[in-house]
Amino acid sequence: KKTKAVKLANPLTASIDPATQQMIKRAQELSVDTVFDRAENMKPCNIGLQGTCCKNCAMGPCRLPLPKGGIEGEDDRKGLCGATPNTIAARNFARMVAGGAAAHSDHGRGVAEVFLSVARKETEDYVIKDYHKLISIAPHFDVATTVEVDGETLDRDLDEIALEVAEKAMAEWGRTEGEPYYMKRAPEQLYNRWKEMGVLPRNVDREIVDIMHRTHMGVDQDYKNIVKQCTRAALADGWVGSMIGTDLQDVMFGTPNPIQSEVNLGVMKKDHVNIIVHGHEPILSEMIVAATQSKEMIDYAAEKGAKGIQLGGICCTANELLQRHGIPPAGTFLQQELAIVTGACDAMVVDVQCIFQNLANVAKCFHTKLITTHPIARMEQNNVIHIEFDEHHAMDDAKRIVKMAIDNFENREVDVIIPPIKENQVAGFSVESIEYHLGGSFRGTYYTLNDNIINGRIRGIAGVVGCNNARTKHNNDHIEIIKELIKNDVIVLTTGCSAIAAGMHGLLTPESAAVLCGPGLAEVCETVGIPPVLHMGSCVDNSRILLAATEVAKAGGLGKEIKDLPVAGSAPEWMSEKAISIGHYFVTSGVYTVFGCHMPVEGAPVFKDYLYKDLEGIYGGMWDCEADPIAHAQKMIAHIDKKRQELGIDK
Numbered sequence: 001k002k003t004k005a006v007k008l009a010n011p012l013t014a015s016i017d018p019a020t021q022q023m024i025k026r027a028q029e030l031s032v033d034t035v036f037d038r039a040e041n042m043k044p045c046n047i048g049l050q051g052t053c054c055k056n057c058a059m060g061p062c063r064l065p066l067p068k069g070g071i072e073g074e075d076d077r078k079g080l081c082g083a084t085p086n087t088i089a090a091r092n093f094a095r096m097v098a099g100g101a102a103a104h105s106d107h108g109r110g111v112a113e114v115f116l117s118v119a120r121k122e123t124e125d126y127v128i129k130d131y132h133k134l135i136s137i138a139p140h141f142d143v144a145t146t147v148e149v150d151g152e153t154l155d156r157d158l159d160e161i162a163l164e165v166a167e168k169a170m171a172e173w174g175r176t177e178g179e180p181y182y183m184k185r186a187p188e189q190l191y192n193r194w195k196e197m198g199v200l201p202r203n204v205d206r207e208i209v210d211i212m213h214r215t216h217m218g219v220d221q222d223y224k225n226i227v228k229q230c231t232r233a234a235l236a237d238g239w240v241g242s243m244i245g246t247d248l249q250d251v252m253f254g255t256p257n258p259i260q261s262e263v264n265l266g267v268m269k270k271d272h273v274n275i276i277v278h279g280h281e282p283i284l285s286e287m288i289v290a291a292t293q294s295k296e297m298i299d300y301a302a303e304k305g306a307k308g309i310q311l312g313g314i315c316c317t318a319n320e321l322l323q324r325h326g327i328p329p330a331g332t333f334l335q336q337e338l339a340i341v342t343g344a345c346d347a348m349v350v351d352v353q354c355i356f357q358n359l360a361n362v363a364k365c366f367h368t369k370l371i372t373t374h375p376i377a378r379m380e381q382n383n384v385i386h387i388e389f390d391e392h393h394a395m396d397d398a399k400r401i402v403k404m405a406i407d408n409f410e411n412r413e414v415d416v417i418i419p420p421i422k423e424n425q426v427a428g429f430s431v432e433s434i435e436y437h438l439g440g441s442f443r444g445t446y447y448t449l450n451d452n453i454i455n456g457r458i459r460g461i462a463g464v465v466g467c468n469n470a471r472t473k474h475n476n477d478h479i480e481i482i483k484e485l486i487k488n489d490v491i492v493l494t495t496g497c498s499a500i501a502a503g504m505h506g507l508l509t510p511e512s513a514a515v516l517c518g519p520g521l522a523e524v525c526e527t528v529g530i531p532p533v534l535h536m537g538s539c540v541d542n543s544r545i546l547l548a549a550t551e552v553a554k555a556g557g558l559g560k561e562i563k564d565l566p567v568a569g570s571a572p573e574w575m576s577e578k579a580i581s582i583g584h585y586f587v588t589s590g591v592y593t594v595f596g597c598h599m600p601v602e603g604a605p606v607f608k609d610y611l612y613k614d615l616e617g618i619y620g621g622m623w624d625c626e627a628d629p630i631a632h633a634q635k636m637i638a639h640i641d642k643k644r645q646e647l648g649i650d651k
């Protein structure tokens with residue numbers, strides 16, 4: 001039960017969030033180690049940090065650190081097989097793309113499978129909530145929405161449309177010819193460039209398998225060719241696997257609209273049964289929402305002495321429930337252990353991705369029931385309960401889980417300490433709702449996004465997304481970067497843990513605009529009543545940012561494709577492989593993308609230059625890395641200004 005951490009983290013330097021600081025301290029008082037303490041005690045490997053450690057065969061690991069003082073003359077570093085630093089760093093980068101694309105796309109596949117069950121009427125627990133969205137995506141799959149009968153055009157049967165969309169969507173993971181339907185959703189010039197470059201994906205699964213093959217020992221030894229494959233797989237992630245995931249989730253659970261809620265550990269309630277859902281897939285958690293709101297469960301909780309059931313979330317499962325139901329996130333990735341340390345978490349229900357194995361150890365120190373639900377994400381510790389979720393009896397599973405949490409309410413052991421810290425926020429900005437709130441289109445009126453970019457009230461658009469990373473001060477870089485951007489009239493679109501961080505620090509309210517924005521952005525936000533930072537959802541919902549950029553490009557007045565726009569991307573505190581896949585699909589869709597912390601490319605300067613410079617000449621977007629948050633934001637602003645100048649709209 002006790003901590004093994006020797007050095008303890010200083011709560012004040014570990015996070016800028018007072019709730020997190022308070023709970024790190026509380027964990028330390030209880031001798032429960034958290035990621036913050038572990039980061040003090042284990043430093044990363046310097047060669048791995050540089051991206052030049054290869055362990056792709058048993059003759060290695062071959063380690064090729066950059067000599068102190070850099071390379072003089074020819075770079076003759078090589079592994080036992082002769083692999084160069086460029087090959088090794090490119091292979092490592094590619095395997096991160098494969099891991100990230102696989103995670104997002106498998107999430108998308110899971111959603112498509114459930115949607116197929118719905119369309120086949122094999123489940124009663126899920127239904128189609130948003131037929132409008134179904135009709136809007138059907139043409140992208142070449143599915144007709146009308147039929148001709150006796151020369152008359154009639155609406156086609158919705159069940160037929162759903163089934164055809166479901167079958168065509170499912171087939172995208174393994175299609176055997178042509179390219180995925182959704183690639184054509186990109187601006188035409190961008191699509192043509194991909195085609196010319198030979199990087200249109202064949203199908204989602206194949207591009208990921210291809211990476212694993214070509215990065216096997218002794219296969220692809222040309223970093224440029226490896227990056228080309230990264231592009232196919234990353235595009236298959238962003239424009240196919242993730243985008244289908246987002247769309248079908250919207251069809252089944254509803255397309256998000258602005259919704260008010262709260263955020264941070266303070267959303268948990270001492271006198272309520274607290275259930276925290278954590279991970280990424282909303283399939284089960286949608287049912288948990290319904291179960292917690294059922295009279296049967298509310299009455300049962302009352303019987304057990306609780307005033308109600310408080311559902312909260314961590315990571316992107318939280319974002320999914322927030323944007324459609326207003327369920328409040330209890331915290332970001334780095335706060336997952338801390339939610340249990342409150343002593344008030346009666347059940348933590350996890351699905352896939354970003355789940356610390358140490359949750360099981362922390363849960364052991366409290367009464368918390370830790371429940372895994374996904375067949376591919378189990379834990380070895382014996383205090384973990386596995387309830388495998390199946391869409392065919394989803395509501396039964398959800399009720400079983402909620403009941404287990406209610407039964408556990410009376411077992412709380414230690415003093416419950418919930419930091420009384422939370423913020424108000426507005427989330428739920430889908431592309432559809434942004435368009436609606438900004439004048440009903442992207443161009444043509446006083447309110448629209450394009451017009452406000454052209455007239456200079458809005459300087460540009462930034463996507464700020466991604467994780468927290470225990471190697472940097474929790475939330476600090478997200479918040480510093482976003483504040484610097486909005487202060488300079490750059491509107492921010494955010495997803496993932498970055499969005500949760502923005503909410504925690506008060507940036508997701510319309511009121512924050514007047515205080516924190518430059519005058520132009522403040523005027524727009526005040527006129528239409530939106531926050532300067534728009535919460536667009538979860539990790540897979542980065543596809544919404546791709547589509548928002550596409551709509552802006554297609555609406556006209558700002559060039560023809562994404563690379564022409566005054567936009568930039570950022571992942572300030574990234575940590576996951578998914579972030580690399582996301583970064584690469586943004587770069588190859590034409591977005592200048594800056595990562596914080598570090599990038600594992602420093603040990604291979606030639607490969608690094610290829611990502612950071614040469615890609616711009618091919619796709620219009622390129623990678624960059626800047627750890628200092630203000631310099632990071634200023635680089636993005638400089639790029640936005642460069643694009644404004646090229647467009648001739650700079651004043």
Ligand code: SF4
Nearest residue numbers: 054057060062079081
């Ligand atoms: Fe070393 Fe080459 Fe094997 Fe990598 S593939 S571990 S560089 S011998």
Ligand code: MSK
Nearest residue numbers: 316354466467496497
């Ligand atoms: S949850 S991938 S820590 S954003 Fe999507 Fe947060 Fe990053 Fe996980």
